[in-house]
Amino acid sequence: MSDVGVVEVAAIWAPAAAALLALLAMAAAALDGALAARGSGLPATAGLSAPVNETARLLRQRRRVTVAADSLLWRAGGGGLLVAALLMVVVVPLGRFTLADLPVGVVWFNAMDIVVWAAVWLAGWGPNSAHSLVGGYRFLALALAYELPLMFALTAPAVAAGSLRVGDVAAAQDGGWWYVAQMPVAFLVFCLGVTAFSVWGPFAPPAGTDLAGGVLTELSGVDRLLFLAGRYALLAAGSAFAVPLFLGGGAGPVLPGWLWVLVKTALLLSVFVVVRRRLPALRPDRFAEVGWLVLLPLVLVQVLVVAVIAVGRG
Amino acid sequence: MLADLVFWGLSVVAVVSGASVFRVDSMARATYALAVSFVAVGAALLLMRLDYLGLITVLMMVMEMAVMAVYMVMFMGMNPALMPMSMVHGKRAAVAAAVTVFVVLSGGALLVDWPARRGAPAPDTVAALGEALMGSKMLVMMAISPVMIATMVAGIAVAAPRGRYDRFGDDLRSPAADPQRGGVGR
Numbered sequence: 438m439s440d441v442g443v444v445e446v447a448a449i450w451a452p453a454a455a456a457l458l459a460l461l462a463m464a465a466a467a468l469d470g471a472l473a474a475r476g477s478g479l480p481a482t483a484g485l486s487a488p489v490n491e492t493a494r495l496l497r498q499r500r501r502v503t504v505a506a507d508s509l510l511w512r513a514g515g516g517g518l519l520v521a522a523l524l525m526v527v528v529v530p531l532g533r534f535t536l537a538d539l540p541v542g543v544v545w546f547n548a549m550d551i552v553v554w555a556a557v558w559l560a561g562w563g564p565n566s567a568h569s570l571v572g573g574y575r576f577l578a579l580a581l582a583y584e585l586p587l588m589f590a591l592t593a594p595a596v597a598a599g600s601l602r603v604g605d606v607a608a609a610q611d612g613g614w615w616y617v618a619q620m621p622v623a624f625l626v627f628c629l630g631v632t633a634f635s636v637w638g639p640f641a642p643p644a645g646t647d648l649a650g651g652v653l654t655e656l657s658g659v660d661r662l663l664f665l666a667g668r669y670a671l672l673a674a675g676s677a678f679a680v681p682l683f684l685g686g687g688a689g690p691v692l693p694g695w696l697w698v699l700v701k702t703a704l705l706l707s708v709f710v711v712v713r714r715r716l717p718a719l720r721p722d723r724f725a726e727v728g729w730l731v732l733l734p735l736v737l738v739q740v741l742v743v744a745v746i747a748v749g750r751g
Numbered sequence: 752m753l754a755d756l757v758f759w760g761l762s763v764v765a766v767v768s769g770a771s772v773f774r775v776d777s778m779a780r781a782t783y784a785l786a787v788s789f790v791a792v793g794a795a796l797l798l799m800r801l802d803y804l805g806l807i808t809v810l811m812m813v814m815e816m817a818v819m820a821v822y823m824v825m826f827m828g829m830n831p832a833l834m835p836m837s838m839v840h841g842k843r844a845a846v847a848a849a850v851t852v853f854v855v856l857s858g859g860a861l862l863v864d865w866p867a868r869r870g871a872p873a874p875d876t877v878a879a880l881g882e883a884l885m886g887s888k889m890l891v892m893m894a895i896s897p898v899m900i901a902t903m904v905a906g907i908a909v910a911a912p913r914g915r916y917d918r919f920g921d922d923l924r925s926p927a928a929d930p931q932r933g934g935v936g937r
Contacts, residue, residue: 510779540877541802548810554817555786562779562820577821584814601803601877723934730935 443530443604445538451527454536457699458526461677461706462669463488468710476714492662501657503564511563515660517556518667525549525674530604532687532694542603543595546678547588553634553671554580557643557652560664564655572651576643578721579633582728583640587630589736593623593743594682603678607686615685622739624683626732631675631709635668638713642721676705758798765791776835778823786816803877 470487474480528535528542539545554577561573594616595601598609610616617624633640636652644651656664680686680701687694689701719727769788772781789812796805839845873879884892908914918927 507777507779510783513783539802540875541806544803544806544810548806548813551810551814551817555783555813558817558820559779559783574821574824577817580817581821720934722931726933726935 442533442608443535443538444533446534446536448536450534451536454526454531455523457531458523458670458673458677459666461673461702462522462666464703465669465672465706465710466491466665468707469713472711472714491665495658495662495665498658498661500660501655503566503655505565506655507563507565510559512660514556514559514561514563515656515664516667517559518553519663519670520667521549521552521556522667522670522674524552525671526677528603529674529677529698530607530681530686531698532696534695535604538602538604541601543591543601543606543682546603547591550587550630550634550675551584554584556667557636560656561643561652566655568649568654569652572643572645572648572654575645575648575651575721576636579640579643579719579724582721582725583630583633583732586626586728586732586736587633589733589740590623590626590630591682593620593736593740596740597743597747599747603681604686607681607688610685611688615683615688617683620683620739620743622735623743624679626736626739627679627683628705628709629732631672631679632712635671635675635709637668637672637709639716639719641713642718645718672709673702673706676709677702679705754798758795761791761795761798764788765795773838775838778836778838779820781838782816782819782823786813789813800872801876803880 466488467485470484471481472484473487474482474484525546527537528539528545530538537545557576558573561569561571561576563569594606597616597619598606600606600609606616613619632638636644642648642651644653648654650656653661653664677698680698684701684705687697689697692700765788768784768791771784772788775781775784790809793805793808793812796808799805915923918929919925920928
């Protein structure tokens, strides 16, 4: 696989990649619906249709309007999550095939997850509602704590592979230990970052029920649908990016590379969906100290170890 | 041809959204108009195959604008930032300065007899940039970094309402008296 390298496919395949991302996001939402149904005492299968039902409901719902809303920024923020997720998967190689084989693919992913900062805050700012705005600021408070550890977690595989090209990072794991085993701290911090920029699980307080829904408070109809779909899409895109970075890319027995990428993505994605109900919410004001005093030093030591080994290997 | 069109399109977006920073009446719109302007510049850099610089421009500027939103409520008393407000002050002097600078810069760009290109771009611009920053310019970077960090720390220290004497008492030995405890048990 590595001898062939990564092939850039024509841009006409972009809708297929988008459809694949949508499929993964739908599957994650269905799994979440099933878990929710089981949690409330119903058979799990009753919740499988949750994403379809919710989509149908929201598409028919009339849009709620608030006084003096900044609609332009509100819509930009609400749709921004989905756009960021779609742009993220552009650099993820599906086995041997990728839409854009950028020499700085890792930085591209990082830039897109920064766009989420803007999107969530704008979604909180737009409706001119106190709860939404507090939600937006909660996200920024969390972001200031998770982003630097996430950046260094992205650095570690790039340093080990000696390249910022996503395909090179995946190829560097061929025949050796995957980076998830070589640099577990970086992988865990990366997973934390993915759940955080997806406003998911322990990082959901920006959209918390204690805030009447936070950034979601005033979102209704198709705007709400876009935002919720964007969260799942970000979760899926983050899982997909973990595959070339930490999980050996398309490496695996019997199945073709592209299928392995999908299988690994789906597995990691389901872990993210399942842990949502298992972990407590993190308070943004307290997590700041955890991020800077615990996560950042840990991941810096991880990068140091990786860098020393990379230099030692020459 | 297509690249030319995209470049001009991005340039128009960059200039128009940059100008609209001064036309809108809300801090949020001004902030993100500036962000859009920088994203267009970053995309133009991508078009020139300066991938790393282009993406870092997008990354840094969007992040910076989001942090600006934090400063909006952190340091601006009475939160005028959350109300409609004019984005300009000292109009006459500012307009004069802006027009002068624009004329000088654009005049320079158009009138200077630019030399023909010597040499070719490095095959790997990212590596070349890294070599330049970490090699011959390392001393500059090492000198600038502590100065910048010191500026930031000093700025926060001056602006923060509560210092270490408020937190730890006059002898700096008491347990921290914070309105909210931090996340690592202090």
